[in-house]
Amino acid sequence: METKSFNLSRKAEDYLEAILNVSLEKGYAKTRDIAKELGVSPPSVVEMFIKLDRLKMIEYRKYEGVILKPSGREIAExxxxxxxxxxxxxxxxxxxxxxxxxxxxxxxxxxxxxxxxxxxxxxxxxxxxxxxxxxxxxxxxxxxxxxxxxxxx
CATH class of the missing domain: 1.10.60.10 (Iron dependent repressor, metal binding and dimerisation domain)
Structure with missing residues (x-):
């Protein structure tokens, strides 16, 4: 099970995986959930959410959390x-x-x-x-x- 390379950083891949894991467990992923999962600060999470949103890997809704888009889900899986x-x-x-x-x-x-x-x-x-x-x-x-x-x- 592999996918084409997207040239994402390890950190970005870890975030996508964490979003998938939290979403599978809770049905959604919010900033605080990802911060806890990765052991990072909420502002760091928001910063990465914005980057991943720009890359069209996730849909980020401030105060609501994130949803993986198909390309982000593919990498996360x-x-x-x-x-x-x-x-x-x-x-x-x-x-x-x-x-x-x-x-x-x-x-x-x-x-x-x-x-x-x-x-x-x-x-x-x-x-x-x-x-x-x-x-x-x-x-x-x-x-x-x-x-x-x-x-x-």
Whole structure:
């Protein structure tokens, strides 16, 4: 799941993804919701809303919030797909949720689309084959043994 390049900054992509996430959860996205989601100030959100509105990615209505336009939604869905794929992979290999989320946020902007697709296929493969093989269980045991050895030596 990829889209053509729009040459948006990582920050703008993060805003589009946050707008999508909040909208999916609440049915709408207001300045304060996005500020909370991204850990930024409301004035910063308004500034980005104005930029994204000028780019025709969102429709910004002062005091009412924002709506993703088709081009903004397309980008937001791709970024969300990339993030969700990376989160699933990192959690599959037992990376703690907070770290997995933070790392997925960084990697979602940097990895090649083919890499994301291969990770997506790998995660699905492991999920589908999970009951037939013990790869993940073996990996967990391996990690436990290695950590134990590192801590004792």
């Amino acid at each position: 791709v970024i969300k797909y990339r993030h969700d794929t990376l989160m699933e992979f990192l959690k599959l290999i037992s990376v703690p949720d907070k770290i997995a989320n933070d790392d997925a946020c960084m990697m979602e902007h940097e990895l090649h689309p083919k890499t994301i697709e291969q990770i997506h296929l790998f995660v699905n493969f492991l999920k589908e084959r999970g009951s037939k093989n013990h790869t993940l269980q073996d990996f967990d045991e391996y990690c436990t043994v290695k950590r134990s050895a590192e801590n004792s030596g």
